Amino acid sequence: MIVLFYLAIVAFFLLCITLSFLILIQESKSLGFGASFGGDVGGSLFGTSTPQVLKKITTWMIVIFFAGCLVLSYWSAGITQTASTGATFIEEVVQ
Numbered sequence: 089m090i091v092l093f094y095l096a097i098v099a100f101f102l103l104c105i106t107l108s109f110l111i112l113i114q115e116s117k118s119l120g121f122g123a124s125f126g127g128d129v130g131g132s133l134f135g136t137s138t139p140q141v142l143k144k145i146t147t148w149m150i151v152i153f154f155a156g157c158l159v160l161s162y163w164s165a166g167i168t169q170t171a172s173t174g175a176t177f178i179e180e181v182v183q
Contacts, residue, residue: 093163100156107149114142 090167093167096156096160096163100160103149103153103156107146107153110142110146110149114146115139
């Protein structure tokens with residue numbers, strides 16, 4: 089059970105890195121600081137419809153992020169409570 093918890097933590101960490109990358113590659117609503125160095129606002133990294141696709145993917149990743157936060161929070165509270173009582177998972181199921 090603990091191994092699954094740590095695998096979920098690693099998956100959540102990878103989700104955080106991916107979400108950060110997705111947010112950073114999106115174009116900004118204003119020209120910002122990049123325009124002073126000759127940044128091309130009309131060009132896109134992956135094509136013309138990319139901003140809409142990236143927004144949808146980012147939205148779903150944020151929903152998964154918040155759900156993961158809640159699940160990991162409740163899961164870690166359960167692990168902490170089980171560790172503090174000294175009971176194992178099998179003992180809890182038997183009782």
